[in-house]
Amino acid sequence: xIHTRLTERLGLEMPIMLAPMAxxxxxxxxxxxxxxxxxxxxxxGYGDLDWTWREWDIAAQRLANTAAAQHIGCGFITxxxxxxxxxxxxxxDQPMLPKAVFLSFGDPRPYAERIRAAxxxxxxxxxxxxxxxxxxxxxxxxxxxxxxxxxxHGAAAASARSTMVFVPEAADWLAANAPDVLLxxxxxxxxxRGLSALLMLGADGALLGSRLWATREGLAPLAAKELAARTxxxxxxxxPIFDILRRKDWPAEYDFRALRNALHREWEGxxxxxRADPGAARAAFEAxxxxxDFTGANVTVxxxxxxxxxxxxxxxxxxxxxxxxEFRLGGARTLLKP
Ligand SMILES: Cc1cc2nc3c(=O)[nH]c(=O)nc-3n(C[C@H](O)[C@H](O)[C@H](O)COP(=O)(O)O)c2cc1C
Numbered sequence: 285x286i287h288t289r290l291t292e293r294l295g296l297e298m299p300i301m302l303a304p305m306a307x308x309x310x311x312x313x314x315x316x317x318x319x320x321x322x323x324x325x326x327x328x329g330y331g332d333l334d335w336t337w338r339e340w341d342i343a344a345q346r347l348a349n350t351a352a353a354q355h356i357g358c359g360f361i362t363x364x365x366x367x368x369x370x371x372x373x374x375x376x377d378q379p380m381l382p383k384a385v386f387l388s389f390g391d392p393r394p395y396a397e398r399i400r401a402a403x404x405x406x407x408x409x410x411x412x413x414x415x416x417x418x419x420x421x422x423x424x425x426x427x428x429x430x431x432x433x434x435x436x437h438g439a440a441a442a443s444a445r446s447t448m449v450f451v452p453e454a455a456d457w458l459a460a461n462a463p464d465v466l467l468x469x470x471x472x473x474x475x476x477r478g479l480s481a482l483l484m485l486g487a488d489g490a491l492l493g494s495r496l497w498a499t500r501e502g503l504a505p506l507a508a509k510e511l512a513a514r515t516x517x518x519x520x521x522x523x524p525i526f527d528i529l530r531r532k533d534w535p536a537e538y539d540f541r542a543l544r545n546a547l548h549r550e551w552e553g554x555x556x557x558x559r560a561d562p563g564a565a566r567a568a569f570e571a572x573x574x575x576x577d578f579t580g581a582n583v584t585v586x587x588x589x590x591x592x593x594x595x596x597x598x599x600x601x602x603x604x605x606x607x608x609x610e611f612r613l614g615g616a617r618t619l620l621k622p
Contacts (some may be wrong), residue, residue, distance in 0.1 A: 286610055289466050290426070290489035294383075295354060297321025298606035299489030300479065301407075301428075301468060302496050302598075304359020304386050305436065306330055308584065309493075311342025313501040313598055318343075318352040320599035321606075325386050328360045328371055336371040344380040357382040357404065361437075362390025363535060369395070376402040388430070389437060389538055396422040409470065409491070411439035411538070416454055420462045428491045429454040431471030432522065433541075435494040435586030438471065440539040441522040447471040448485070455486030474591035476608020483613070494588040495605070499598040505576060508583045509595045512543065517590030520544055525551045526582045528558050529569040543583040547572065 285291075288299040300322040302314060306329025314324030326343055328336045340358065347353040358375045365372055365387075372395065375382055385399045388409035399406050400423060408419035409428040419427050429451050432444025439445060451469040458465050466489075469482040474495035482490050496502065498509045521544035527534045529547070534540075542548070547569060551558045558565055572580025585592070 286483070286606065286613065288483065288488045290468070293425075293466065294323055296323055298602060299483070300602060300605065301325065301489060301491045303470065303491050303493035304328060304357075304388075305493055305497060305502075305584075306361065307335070308497050308502055308504050310339035310503050311344075311346065313496065313499065313503070314339075314356055315343045315346035315352070316499075316501045316598040317496065317602060318347060318355040319350070320602045321355075322602050323355045323357065323384070324352075325384070326356070326358045326382075328358045328375065329364075331360055331364045331368055331371040333371045333374055336375060340375055340378060340380075344378070347380065353380055354383055356380070357384035357386060357407070359386035359388065359407075362387045362392055362395070365395060366390065373398070376404065384426070386428075388428075389535075392419060392422040392424065396424075410454070411445065412443070413450075413453060413457065416457055417461070420458075420465060424465060426466045426468060426488075427454065427458065428468045428470050429487075430491075431469070433472030433587035434470055435497065435520075435541055435588065436584050437534065437538050437540050438522070440524075440537055443537070444522065447473075447482075451482060451485040451487050459486075472586060472588050474588035474605075476605050476610070476612055478588075478591075479605055479609040480612040480616075483609070492605075494586040495592060495601060496598055497585060498592045498595050499601055500595060501598050504584070506595065507576060508578060508581075511578055511583055512585045512589045513592050513594060515543060515585075515589050517587045520585065520587055520589060521548060521552070523548070523552065524555055525558065526569075528555065528562055529566055530582070531566070540582075540584075541586050543578070543585060543589070545581075545583070546579040548582075 309327035317324035431447025470491035
């Protein structure tokens with residue numbers, strides 16, 4: 285077993301956390317990850333109360349009277365909470381309390397006190413070094429450094445950080461300024477090589493989105509997951525195109541990585557034009573989404589799609605990754621000449 289500060293502090297069997305994934309990571313997936321010994325986060329995403337209610341209840345049913353109920357939390361998009369925080373307030377009032385609340389994409393400080401007061405840990409995902417002190421000031425116990433390979437939203441392409449450099453830079457800053465705060469890396473981690481590399485870079489564990497999205501328990505359509513499993517890492521792109529098409533009003537510092545499909549290619553380099561007159565493109569997008577046609581509808585997966593070749597259960601994925609990381613870390617000694 286791999287022991288890190290994360291496994292010790294949260295009582296996990298592996299240093300892995302499921303990323304909260306809006307609409308794609310519900311109660312089944314979070315419960316499956318918690319049951320397998322990782323930490324599961326329900327993707328509260330845009331703060332839709334009905335969705336959060338339904339999915340949190342599924343997790344609560346699956347985990348009732350089990351030790352894994354200690355390893356479950358909920359994630360929200362912070363700038364959406366600024367408009368409506370009712371789903372956060374609802375989940376903090378549930379009999380199965382989230383053991384952690386994960387905030388990303390905005391200032392976490394206005395929400396920190398009510399999260400702590402309810403008895404949950406605060407986890408903050410950051411995309412830039414400048415956000416690290418803000419997360420520490422908010423009282424985050426865990427900070428997630430998200431690199432630009434990540435699926436879904438992240439720092440806009442022009443300023444996105446590489447996981448490989450961002451993680452050790454954040455680790456150095458935390459070691460000097462907030463040594464009790466744990467660090468996870470995210471963005472492009474889908475196997476034991478990625479997990480063991482992150483631990484070498486100074487992280488206490490990994491946050492996984494795309495790899496766990498492509499599991500039986502993930503809520504995305506099976507055809508989307510199978511398409512991702514056939515696509516290599518050149519086949520994704522970061523841009524605001526799908527946000528414009530989906531009428532999502534994201535702040536300019538963030539954009540979105542998904543499969544680079546035909547509709548996306550049609551608008552690349554023409555984002556201003558699309559913003560100015562989105563009507564016909566939105567109609568094409570909505571028709572494709574209704575028909576399950578992924579030449580138009582978004583398949584939200586990151587560069588790690590290159591390392592995804594199947595759609596098994598989440599527990600199997602997690603065991604594979606933990607076993608491979610353990611093997612790699614054990615084998616690292618063979619790189620040293622006696
Ligand atoms: C389908 C999907 C939905 C996501 N939704 C959210 C979200 O609602 N909130 C959030 O903080 N991050 C979200 N993310 C980003 C994850 O938190 C995480 O940073 C990312 O998945 C890590 O990179 P990876 O996809 O390469 O594992 C999402 C990612 C994916 C793939």
